[in-house]
Amino acid sequence: MNDHRPEQINVLFLAAEAAPLIKVGGLGDVAGSLPLALRQIDKPRLDVRLILPFHGVIRKNIGTPKLYADFEVNHPLGNIPARAYLHQAAGLPIYLIEGAPIPEDAPVYDAANPYQDGNKYIFFSLACLALIKKLEWQPDILHANDWHTATAIYANSIKKKSKDQSLPFRTILTVHNLPFMGKDAESALLDFGLPRSKDPRLPHWSTAFPLPLGLLTANHIVAVSPGYANEILTSEFGCGLQDFLLSRKTHISGILNGLDRNLWNPSIDPALPFHFDLSTISMRSKNKRALQAEVKLPMKPDTPLLIIISRMDQQKGIDIAIKGLRQCASLDWQAVILGTGDPLLETACRSLEAEFNDRVRALICYDTDLSRRMYAAGDMILMPSRYEPCGLAQMIAMNYGCVPLARATGGLIDTIVDDPTLKSSTGFLFEDTSAQAFSEALQRALFTYHQPESWLQIQKRGMLMDFGWEKPAAEYANLYIKLMGGE
Numbered sequence: 001m002n003d004h005r006p007e008q009i010n011v012l013f014l015a016a017e018a019a020p021l022i023k024v025g026g027l028g029d030v031a032g033s034l035p036l037a038l039r040q041i042d043k044p045r046l047d048v049r050l051i052l053p054f055h056g057v058i059r060k061n062i063g064t065p066k067l068y069a070d071f072e073v074n075h076p077l078g079n080i081p082a083r084a085y086l087h088q089a090a091g092l093p094i095y096l097i098e099g100a101p102i103p104e105d106a107p108v109y110d111a112a113n114p115y116q117d118g119n120k121y122i123f124f125s126l127a128c129l130a131l132i133k134k135l136e137w138q139p140d141i142l143h144a145n146d147w148h149t150a151t152a153i154y155a156n157s158i159k160k161k162s163k164d165q166s167l168p169f170r171t172i173l174t175v176h177n178l179p180f181m182g183k184d185a186e187s188a189l190l191d192f193g194l195p196r197s198k199d200p201r202l203p204h205w206s207t208a209f210p211l212p213l214g215l216l217t218a219n220h221i222v223a224v225s226p227g228y229a230n231e232i233l234t235s236e237f238g239c240g241l242q243d244f245l246l247s248r249k250t251h252i253s254g255i256l257n258g259l260d261r262n263l264w265n266p267s268i269d270p271a272l273p274f275h276f277d278l279s280t281i282s283m284r285s286k287n288k289r290a291l292q293a294e295v296k297l298p299m300k301p302d303t304p305l306l307i308i309i310s311r312m313d314q315q316k317g318i319d320i321a322i323k324g325l326r327q328c329a330s331l332d333w334q335a336v337i338l339g340t341g342d343p344l345l346e347t348a349c350r351s352l353e354a355e356f357n358d359r360v361r362a363l364i365c366y367d368t369d370l371s372r373r374m375y376a377a378g379d380m381i382l383m384p385s386r387y388e389p390c391g392l393a394q395m396i397a398m399n400y401g402c403v404p405l406a407r408a409t410g411g412l413i414d415t416i417v418d419d420p421t422l423k424s425s426t427g428f429l430f431e432d433t434s435a436q437a438f439s440e441a442l443q444r445a446l447f448t449y450h451q452p453e454s455w456l457q458i459q460k461r462g463m464l465m466d467f468g469w470e471k472p473a474a475e476y477a478n479l480y481i482k483l484m485g486g487e
Contacts, residue, residue: 004485005043005044005481006044006140006481006484007044007045008044008045008046008047009044009045009046009047009140009141009477009480009481009484010047010049010137010138010139010140010141011035011038011046011047011048011049011139011140011141011142011143011480012048012049012051012128012132012139012141012142012143012169013031013034013035013048013049013050013051013143013145014051014125014128014142014143014144014145014149014152015027015028015030015031015050015051015052015145015146015148015149016052016053016108016109016121016124016145016146016148016149017031017052017055017108018031018032018035018050018052018094019031019032019033020032020089021052021058021061021062021087021089021094022052022055022057022058022061022108024108024109025311026176026257026390026392027145027146027176029257029260029392030145030174030176030224030257031050031052031145032260033258033259033260033469034257034258034469034472034473034476035048035049035050035092036090036091036092036469037258037469037470037472037473038473038476038477039091039092040470040473041473041474041477044477044481046477046480047137048092049092049093049094049095049137049139050092050093050094050095051094051095051096051097051128051131052094052095052096052097053096053097053102053108053120053121053124054085054096054097054098054102055102055104055106055108056103056104056105056106057108058096059104062087064085065085065086065087065096066085066086066087067083067084067085068084068085068086068095068134069083069084069131069134069135070082070083071083071084071127071130071131071133071134072130073099073123073126073127073130074126074130074192074193075191075192075193076191076192076193080099080100080101080123081099081100082097082098082099082123082127082130082131083097083098083099084096084097084098084127084131084134085098095131097124097127097128097131099123099127101116101119101120101122101123101124102120102123102124103116103120106120114184115184115187115188117184117185118182118184118185118186118187118188118189119185119188119191121147121148121149121151121182121185121210122151122185122188122189122191122192122194122210123188123192124148124149125144125148125149125150125151125152125155125210126151126152126155126192128142128149128152129152129155129156129167132167133167138169139167139169140169140170140480140484141169141170141171141172141480141483141484142156142167142169142170142171142172143171143172143174144171144172144173144174144214144218145173145174145176146174146175146176146177146180146211147180147181147182147185147209147210147211147214148182148210149214150173150182150210150211150213150214150215150218151185151189151194151210151213151214152214153171153173153213153214153217153218154194154197154210154213154214154216154217155194156169156171156217157217158194158195170219170220170483170484171217171218171219171220172218172219172220172221172222172479172480172483173214173215173218173220173221173222174221174222174223174224175211175215175221175222175223175224175228175232175389176224176389176390177389178211178232178237178238178239178241178389179239180211181206181209181210181211181212181239182209182210182211183209185209185210186208186209189208189210189213190208194208196208197212197213197216199216201216201243201244201247202216202241202244203240203241203244205240206240206241212241212244215241215244215245215248216244216248218251219251219483220251220252220253220479220483221245221248221251221252221253222252222253222254222255222476222479223252223253223254223255223389224254224255224256224257224389224390224411225254225255225256225257225389225390225391225410225411225414225415226254226255226256226414227254227409227410227411227412227413227414228254228387228388228389228390228410228411229252229253229254230254231387231409231410232245232252233245233246233249233252237387253475253479254414255472255475255476255479256390256411256414256415256471256472257390257392257411257472258467258468258469258470258471258472258473259392259395259396259399259467259468259469260468260469261399261467261468264395264396264399264400265399266375266376266399266400266401269372269376271368271369271370271372271373272287272372272373272376273286273287273290273373274286274287274290274376276376276401277463278460278463278464281401281456281459281460281463284376284377284401285301287373287376287377288301288305288377288378288379289301290373290377291305291336291373291374291377291378292305292334292377294373295336295361295363296361297334297336297359297361298334298358298359300334303332303333303334303359304332304333304334304379304380304445304446304449305333305334305335305336305377305378305379305380306325306333306334306335306336306378306379306380306381306382307335307336307337307338307374307375307377307378307380307381307382307402308321308335308336308337308338308339308381308382308383309338309339309371309374309375309381309393310338310339310383310393311339311340311341312339312340312341312342312345312346312349312364313341313342313345314342314345314386315385315386315387315388316383316384316385316386317383317384317385317386317407317433317438318337318339318345318348318349318384319345319348320384320386320407320433320434320435320438321382321384321438322348322349322352323435323438324384324435324436324438324439324442325352325356325360325439325442326352326355326435327435327436327439328439328442328443328446329356331442331443331446332446333359333446334359334360335352335356335359335360335361335382336360336361336363336374336378337349337352337353337360337361337362337363338363338365338367338370338371338374339364339366340364340365340366346362346364349362349364350362350364375396375397375399375400375402376400376401376402377402378397378402379402379403379449380402380403380404380405380445380449381393381394381397381402381403381404381405382405382406382442383404383405383406383407383412384406384407384430384433384438385406385407385409385410385412386407386409386433387409387410388406388407388409388410388411388412389410389411390410390411391406391410391411391412391415394406394411394412394415394416394427395415395465395467397462398415398426398427398462398463398465398467399462399463399465399467400463401459401460401462401463402459402462403426403427403428403445403455403458403459403462404416404426404427404428404462405427405428405429405430405441405442405445406427406428406429406430407429407430407431407433407438408429408430408431412429413429415465415467416428416429417461422448422454422457422458424461425458425461426458426461426462426465427458427462428441428442428444428445428448429441
């Protein structure tokens with residue numbers, strides 16, 4: 001294969017969000033970092049370009065860049081005008097798509113207007129295909145992400161079957177979170193004239209959902225960790241698509257997401273009151289004292305400080321942590337919880353603070369600088385997720401010397417080592433989605449915390465882990481090469 005490597009592969013990367021232009025969740029981190037990491041590879045050279053909806057927030061941040069092309073997106077009721085603008089960021093060309101279905105004042109994901117959200121992303125996916133025909137540069141690989149851009153893959157496959165000006169690229173669909181299939185986009189997809197799939201492998205209920213249609217027609221599927229790639233083939237995590245996904249098993253890979261180490265570096269992080277690295281890890285104690293003072297917790301340097309930095313969602317197992325902490329009430333610990341989301345879980349966190357006002361703080365807000373101070377101050381980060389496709393928080397925490405305690409699922413298994421002898425440990429894992437399993441793991445971790453030398457070695461091993469983008473980018477590059485060779 002190496003003898004036939006192309007000198008250059010052109011990759012068009014489609015996403016709903018990408019930092020730093022727009023970031024809502026983990027996809028924004030990936031779409032902001034992976035294209036840049038891919039462009040660093042020189043054998044073969046990867047000419048990667050990014051395409052995003054021109055969200056109103058992006059316009060507010062950068063103004064209106066140079067107009068690249070005017071074009072139209074086909075619709076049975078009349079073609080819809082669209083525009084593409086070209087923006088450069090850190091040497092990465094970014095095409096920004098504008099059109100009436102992408103309202104300037106709408107959020108990136110608009111749960112309150114499901115049809116509008118579906119209409120926006122079906123339009124965006126089709127606009128990506130229409131723009132390609134206007135580009136002087138042509139992609140060899142179209143790399144879509146999640147349901148928001150999966151329709152581009154499906155629509156192009158339909159054109160292939162009808163021999164109607166299909167585009168000759170190969171396709172990859174990365175799945176960041178399988179349950180989010182774009183079910184509210186079903187009517188918009190049909191309104192744009194795209195038919196339901198008749199493939200018998202797909203459950204009938206999914207035959208007009210963007211993500212399953214992309215999974216059906218992509219040349220290759222990538223899950224965001226090897227663990228998650230295996231889990232989506234099971235009934236517990238397959239969301240009803242497991243039998244279909246098993247039929248595509250040979251076209252599914254797991255590639256762990258990376259971490260931008262320039263953005264997550266405790267030795268230079270501007271949000272931290274005290275910087276530190278592996279050789280000055282003792283400085284973390286000053287960050288701990290500073291955070292205790294900031295959130296008005298008792299200044300107890302020897303009491304383990306537990307942190308939760310999370311979206312308040314059933315997926316994240318916040319309720320498991322709350323019950324488990326109550327079970328461990330007789331033990332010595334403090335906890336700081338940061339996040340927003342499900343009102344019931346927010347209320348549960350506030351109730352925990354009210355019950356343990358001398359040692360729990362529930363900060364129901366979104367505060368990126370505070371989260372960084374928590375990573376640098378906490379002794380342990382709690383991640384009792386019911387499922388976790390990849391997870392970045394545990395990687396960031398380890399970078400900052402904060403030891404993860406997590407459920408053994410998805411990317412958490414792939415990134416955290418729990419060795420009963422402690423000789424290779426970087427954290428603590430538990431199997432069952434129960435408060436009892438969580439509390440038993442927490443008791444084990446708290447016992448280890450009071451063995452200072454063992455704890456220090458766990459911290460140091462975590463800080464030495466390489467979660468950078470170089471390895472994942474190389475895996476994606478090898479996948480691109482494989483696809484260019486045909487299947």
